Amino acid sequence: MAKMLQRAAPWSPSRKGERQVRTLEHEDTLELCELAAEDPVANVFIAAHVLAAGTAGPTASGAEIIGAFDGDGRLTAACWLGANIVPVSMGEADAPAFAETIRAADRRFASIFGPAEATLALYNELPGRRARDVRPVQPLMALEGGPAVHPDPLVRITTLDDFDAVAPACVAMFEEEVGYSPVAGGSDNYYRRVRQLVQQGHSMARFGDDGQVLFKAELGAVSSAVTQVQGVWVNPSHRGMGLSHGGMAAVVAFARRLAPIVSLYVNDYNYRARACYERVGFERVGTFATVLF
Secondary structure, eight states: OOOOOOOOOOOOOOOTTOOEEEEOOGGGHHHHHHHHTTSTTTTHHHHHHHHHHSOSSOOTTSOEEEEEEOTTSOEEEEEEESSEEEEESOOGGGHHHHHHHHHHHTOOOSEEEEEHHHHHHHHHTOTTSOOSEEEEEEEEEEEESSOSSOOOTTOEEOOGGGHHHHHHHHHHHHHHHHSSOTTTTOSHHHHHHHHHHHHTTOEEEEEOTTSOEEEEEEEEEEOSSEEEEEEEEEOGGGTTSSHHHHHHHHHHHHHTTTOSEEEEEOOTTOHHHHHHHHHHTOEEEEEEEEEEO
C-alpha cells in the first residue's frame, strides 16, 4: 500500500511569547499574501499559488504551506511543502523550527529553492537528505519596464497544436539544466505540467521552417505583481545567432501584459545567459539558491 502523505504537526494554543509553526489554513490567506508582498519578486512562487488557488490551505494533491507565528500570533515566515520546498520571508534563524516540521512530515521532495540564505540554512538543518547538486549562488533578476532590445516578432504564444514540438524542447532544456531526464520515471506528470503551461497561455516559442522549436520560454509563476520566466532555451543548432536577445524581449513584452515586473533567476556560472538578460534590461535584485535531490 502506498505511504500516506503526512501533514505537518497540528498546532495548539501556546503561552504568550512562544513561537509556533503550523500548517496554514484558509483563514491565514490574507496574512500570507501580506507576507509575500513584502518582497514580491522573491516570493512570486507562493503569491502565484495563492492567486490561483484562492487559499493558503492545503491542496488536493497534498501540498501545504507551513507558517511560523510569533508570540502575538502574527505570521512572520512561511514555507511551501510539496514536491519542492520553497521558503517565504524566512531568515536563517527560522530554519531549525521549519526543518523540524519538515522532518516530521516525512515527505519526499525534489528540491529546495528560493532566497539563498533561507534555502541553504534549511538544507543544513536536514542532514539526512543528501543532495545531488547544490547551486548556492543564482542571481535573482528583475525588469520593470519594457525590454531594452527589439522583440523578435516570430516568437509567439504556443497552442496545443504545438505540443508535440514544445514538449521535446522542454525535456531537452531540463536535461541540459538539471542533468537528468524529467520523463525517465514516467512522462505523465512532466507532460501534464507542460500542457498546463500551454493551455494557460504561458508558453512562448519561435519555430523554424521545419516546425522545430528554435527558442522557447515559459512563465512558470504569475502573480498580480510579478511574472517569473523559466525554461529559457535555444536550440543548439541555432545558438550564437542572437535568438535569445529578441526572444527574451518578446517574452518580457508579453509578460508585462500580465504583471508590471518580469523576473527570473539564473546560475551564476551561466555567463552567456546573464549577459543576455542584462542586455534585455534585467538587473540583479537578490540571490537565490537551489538544492537538487
